[in-house]
Amino acid sequence: MNLADQIRAAWTWLTASANWSGGDGIPHRLLEHLGYSALALLIAALIALPLGALVGHTGRGGFVVVTVANFARAVPTLGLVLLVVTVTSIGLTPVIVPLIALATPPILVNTYEGVRGVDPDIKDAARGMGMTGTGILLKAEVPVALPLILLGLRTAAIQVVATATIAAYAGIGGLGRYIVDGLSRKDYPSVVGGSVLVVLLAVAVQVAFAGIRRAVVSRGLRNQA
Numbered sequence: 001m002n003l004a005d006q007i008r009a010a011w012t013w014l015t016a017s018a019n020w021s022g023g024d025g026i027p028h029r030l031l032e033h034l035g036y037s038a039l040a041l042l043i044a045a046l047i048a049l050p051l052g053a054l055v056g057h058t059g060r061g062g063f064v065v066v067t068v069a070n071f072a073r074a075v076p077t078l079g080l081v082l083l084v085v086t087v088t089s090i091g092l093t094p095v096i097v098p099l100i101a102l103a104t105p106p107i108l109v110n111t112y113e114g115v116r117g118v119d120p121d122i123k124d125a126a127r128g129m130g131m132t133g134t135g136i137l138l139k140a141e142v143p144v145a146l147p148l149i150l151l152g153l154r155t156a157a158i159q160v161v162a163t164a165t166i167a168a169y170a171g172i173g174g175l176g177r178y179i180v181d182g183l184s185r186k187d188y189p190s191v192v193g194g195s196v197l198v199v200l201l202a203v204a205v206q207v208a209f210a211g212i213r214r215a216v217v218s219r220g221l222r223n224q225a
Contacts, residue, residue: 052111110152
């Protein structure tokens with residue numbers, strides 16, 4: 001089957017009404033995929049945002065943060081999935097743990113770098129207004145660092161959405177089912193169609209974060225990221 005035939009077959013698969021209903025339908029698989037991705041991103045953000053902001057604010061532990069983040073980036077996600085499946089069992093945990101490990105480094109490093117890089121004059125001005133350390137962090141440093149923080153969140157979200165296809169290897173759902181099951185059945189329209197859906201979802205995440213950035217970041221800071 002040449003490329004043109006593959007594209008036509010994938011389009012036929014994507015537009016087939018049977019693939020848009022039921023437990024194996026695209027809407028259901030998409031919600032599963034979004035659920036795993038959102039959960040992993042939320043947990044990673046709860047870990048990385050406060051830690052990165054604190055280290056960036058105090059200036060202590062920056063080397064450790066960057067080193068740990070770089071180490072986490074070097075860990076192969078699929079290998080970590082197989083390891084967790086071996087240690088635990090098939091289910092949600094083997095998927096969420098690697099996705100958290102994947103999402104944490106960009107959020108952590110960007111938050112740290114963003115807060116650390118705030119102009120000292122801004123901090124001095126905030127201190128001169130009587131703000132405490134917490135007030136300086138929340139009301140001066142974080143707002144200025146917001147473009148880099150959002151960049152880290154956007155990077156993490158796109159990576160997680162693209163990599164959440166590994167959920168299928170752990171025996172659960174998501175858009176990766178079309179790819180994994182399609183390969184096992186040699187159903188290549190399903191493989192290509194599933195891949196297209198993942199790409200479109202990643203693009204949608206990119207567009208969504210662009211909208212969030214435009215809405216919450218002041219115009220004068222948008223060029224920083």
